[in-house]
Amino acid sequence: MADQTSHRAIVIGGSLGGLFTAASLRAIGWQVDVYERSVNELDSRGGGLVMQPDLLEAFRFAGIAHAPQLGVPSRDRQFLDASGAVLFRQRMPQAQTAWSVLYNTLRAGLPDDIIHPGIALSDFTQDGDTVEAILSNGQRVRADLLIGADGPHSATRSLVLPDDHPDYAGYVAWRGLVPERSLDAAATAQLVDAFTFQTGDAHQLLTYLIPGEDGSTEPGERRWNWVWYRPLAVGAPLDAAMTDRAGVQRTLSVPPGALTDENRDRLRADASKQLAPALASLVHAADEPFLQIIQDYRAPRLVFGRVVLLGDAAFIARPHTGAGASKAAANAVALAQRLRGADGAIDDALAQWQAQEWRNGMRLYELGIGLGAQVMGKVDRHAAA
Known part of the structure; x- marks a missing residue:
């Protein structure tokens, strides 16, 4: 570990991007405090995601211990049609994990006293080589660096780029988690050991196994994760979908348990009409399906003096890339590596980091848009659903 204990960073956002950043900077000797606006732990958020090499590299770099098997392997990739017939299947080994597994592993590897919830x-303000964060509890904290890792609706970004906002892509992701044993034997036989897709006219469903709620990867203790991309027009259709059972209009997602019965029932009815039997059974078996809108965003730059945007605060890449969490992890490790080799020249390190990571972010951003166009066609986000 490099001797950089005189340096301090303030991280805004206690989700994966913020925790990867905190862990990576602590690995090079920086003092770090993480401020998360939510009062509660975040381990119930999200669903499944693809294990990418950058995730394992981030754990290695930070020296955070993890389970020998963080994900569930899948052997093949297959495509089904609406009748359930296999259109295509080939060997394509990979592994999938759960958002909660990564979050809980990171959280366990960081000291409790550096995480400050509800703030x-x-x-x-900035003054030369320092930045002072003004927090919602009235506290003012000075540091060498302020890092906005606070997600798609970043408060940090709203301060440095007040006119910038993510763009709605014209479609949403309906999602669900189903205990492995809840799926019938016929559906399980068709889906097990595979990353499965069904693509139709402007929609796509994909599914795979992820660890159980307790992180178990043992057969029978895992969960099915499914995602169904479907168009949803701006206006009444989107507003109705994003209104939760308490009547609250959500902006980014409707979390598990908050979807209205009407929206859940309509989703299940549509699944019966449009999806292969095994995939429709997954949608029906999800007790608490949830909803996330698909957005695009690219920051014009990542560094603003001693303020930095990282992860989804900087670039929102569509989930078709399978790289949201790994992008944040790679951003964090790259930042720590640049700072470790800076010999005190923090501004030069930030400039070098920005040049490389902005290019990487743009590639992923454009890839996501391209993949979305292949999956959804040219969805008119303003047209009637």
């Missing part, structure tokens, strides 16, 4: 960023 948001209100503003900041």
Whole structure:
């Protein structure tokens, strides 16, 4: 570990991007405090995601111990038609994990006293080589670096780029998690050991196994994760879908348990009409399906003096890339590597980091749009659903 204990960073956002950043900077000797606006632990958020090499590299770099098997392997990739017939299947080994597995592993590897829940960023000031964060509890904290890792609706970004906002892509991801044993034998036989897709006219469903709620990867203790991309027009259709059972209009997602019965029942009815039997059974078996809108965003730059945007605060890449969490992990490790080799020249390190990571972010951003066009066609986000 490099001797850089005189340096301090403030990280805004306690989700994966913020925790990867904190772990990576601590690995090079920086003092770090993480401020998360949510009062509660975040381990119930999200569903499944693809294990990418950058995730394992981030754990290695930070020296955070993890289970020998963080994900569930899949052997093949297959495509089904609406009748359930296999259109295509080939060997394509990979592994899938759960958002909660990564979060809980990171959280366990960081000291409790550096995470400050229920505190948001209100503003900041800069003076030469330091930045002062003004927090929602009235506290003012000075540091060498303020890192906005606070997600798609970043408060940090709203301060440095107040006119920038993510763009709705014209479609949403309906998602669900199903205990492995809840699926009938016929559906399990067709889906097990595979990353399965069904693609139709402007929609796509994909599914795979992920670890269980307790992180178990043992057969029978895992969960099916499914994602169904479907168009949803701006206006009444989108507003109705994003209104939860308490009547609250959500902006980014409707979490598990908050979807209205009407929307859940309509989703199940549509699944029966449009999906292969095994995939329709997954949608029906999800007790608490949830919803996320698909967005695009690219920051014009990542560094603003001693303020940095990282992860989804900087670039929102569509989930078809399978790289959301790994992008944040790679951003964090690259930042720590640049700072470790900076010999105190933090501004030069930030400039070098920005040049490389902005290019990487743009490639992923454009890839996501291209993949979305292949899956959904040219969805008119303003047309009637």
